[in-house]
Amino acid sequence: MTLSDLAGEMGRPVHFIDRPVSQQLILELLNCAVWAPNDGLREPWRFIFTDRRNGQELRGLQEPAPAYLLVVAKEEGDPHIQEEDFAAVCCLIQNFRLLAHEKGLGVRWTLHEWMYERSRTVTFGVGDNERLAAVLEIGYNAVHSEGEPAFTESPLPFELLGN
Amino acid sequence: MNVADLIMERRSIRKCTTRPVEQELVVELLRNALRLQPSLENGSWRAVYAGTPEASKELTDYIYVQMTESKLGKLIPGKLMDVFKKRFSDIPAHLVVMAAKGPDRPSSDRNYAAICGLMQSFQLLGWERGLGMLWDTDPFLYHEGFFQGIGLREDETFVGILHLGYYDKVPKSRRRTPAERKWTVLQGSVT
Numbered sequence: 001m002t003l004s005d006l007a008g009e010m011g012r013p014v015h016f017i018d019r020p021v022s023q024q025l026i027l028e029l030l031n032c033a034v035w036a037p038n039d040g041l042r043e044p045w046r047f048i049f050t051d052r053r054n055g056q057e058l059r060g061l062q063e064p065a066p067a068y069l070l071v072v073a074k075e076e077g078d079p080h081i082q083e084e085d086f087a088a089v090c091c092l093i094q095n096f097r098l099l100a101h102e103k104g105l106g107v108r109w110t111l112h113e114w115m116y117e118r119s120r121t122v123t124f125g126v127g128d129n130e131r132l133a134a135v136l137e138i139g140y141n142a143v144h145s146e147g148e149p150a151f152t153e154s155p156l157p158f159e160l161l162g163n
Numbered sequence: 164m165n166v167a168d169l170i171m172e173r174r175s176i177r178k179c180t181t182r183p184v185e186q187e188l189v190v191e192l193l194r195n196a197l198r199l200q201p202s203l204e205n206g207s208w209r210a211v212y213a214g215t216p217e218a219s220k221e222l223t224d225y226i227y228v229q230m231t232e233s234k235l236g237k238l239i240p241g242k243l244m245d246v247f248k249k250r251f252s253d254i255p256a257h258l259v260v261m262a263a264k265g266p267d268r269p270s271s272d273r274n275y276a277a278i279c280g281l282m283q284s285f286q287l288l289g290w291e292r293g294l295g296m297l298w299d300t301d302p303f304l305y306h307e308g309f310f311q312g313i314g315l316r317e318d319e320t321f322v323g324i325l326h327l328g329y330y331d332k333v334p335k336s337r338r339r340t341p342a343e344r345k346w347t348v349l350q351g352s353v354t
């Protein structure tokens with residue numbers, strides 16, 4: 001499947017079916033996703049995996065999902081470097097989403113209020129010089145029915161310099 | 164090309180040819196990238212394009228005006244400054260990307276994150292068509308003269324410039340750390 005083939009499909013809502021997602025598969029996808037661009041090749045990310053059974057602590061914080069990937073970003077250096085690192089982590093997550101979709105997995109990319117509370121993130125092992133950049137809710141996606149609305153085209157905010 | 168190969172083979176392009184970049188292609192790639200990012204709302208981002216030699220020169224002037232006037236800039240000989248400028252204005256096209264700020268930090272970050280995702284898809288879609296890019300967030304871009312030139316508003320943040328151009332040679336790739344070395348599994352507390 002090429003990237004352009006995916007374009008029409010990503011607009012559909014994600015509905016998980018009750019089927020476990022293996023760590024091995026997530027690692028396999030991540031080993032490709034780490035080819036994301038990142039300034040200075042700092043690779044400012046790390047991953048915490050848990051599933052529905054073990055992820056009790058996430059109950060009430062996140063929607064139910066067969067698997068969760070907590071994506072942790074480095075939070076070191078000046079604010080500018082931190083911003084670049086956050087951007088790089090987002091490129092990695094984007095790669096992961098695209099790769100997962102190809103495997104029939106749906107990914108919900110979430111960033112909630114609680115992820116900014118140190119007292120909470122520390123319970124998942126997020127360190128002082130780190131931030132929780134996202135929690136990905138992952139599962140096999142239910143085959144969508146024909147009738148679901150396709151993505152509606154919105155105007156492209158594209159302007160020419162000087163106009 | 165399949166998605167995995169595309170992701171691994173894409174390289175940042177720092178040296179491009181003089182071949183012009185077609186604006187229609189840029190618009191098409193951006194539109195396709197947006198379709199991969201359905202969570203992005205109308206009005207939450209904006210791209211300003213400089214794809215002609217004149218526009219590229221205009222953008223270069225915005226970037227260097229501050230530097231030329233600064234104390235440090237005054238120490239740089241004019242000829243050398245021209246070399247700096249030329250390296251930049253010789254790049255066939257630039258896409259400046261801006262994000263709208265939200266009412267609070269999580270919503271700003273969510274929007275910023277989705278725009279970064281869009282820019283990554285855009286880079287990949289470009290690579291598929293032989294178009295190279297470099298995402299530039301050099302600290303010397305971050306000044307008033309540049310922000311005014313690109314028309315950045317109060318309620319927006321600058322995300323980056325993507326420099327666009329065709330390339331003759333693909334740079335060597337630099338190894339990534341295997342995900343296994345950055346991997347932790349959370350074992351639930353037994354209840």
Ligand SMILES: Cc1cc2nc3c(=O)[nH]c(=O)nc-3n(C[C@H](O)[C@H](O)[C@H](O)COP(=O)(O)O)c2cc1C
Pocket residue numbers: 035036037038039040041084085087088091173174175176297298299300301323337
């Ligand atoms: C948010 C972000 C900012 C970047 N800023 C710069 C930059 O200012 N200058 C630069 O030369 N490269 C920049 N890069 C590109 C990285 O240097 C490049 O991705 C890295 O060297 C890995 O090379 P690759 O993209 O060819 O795999 C940036 C990348 C990202 C994601």
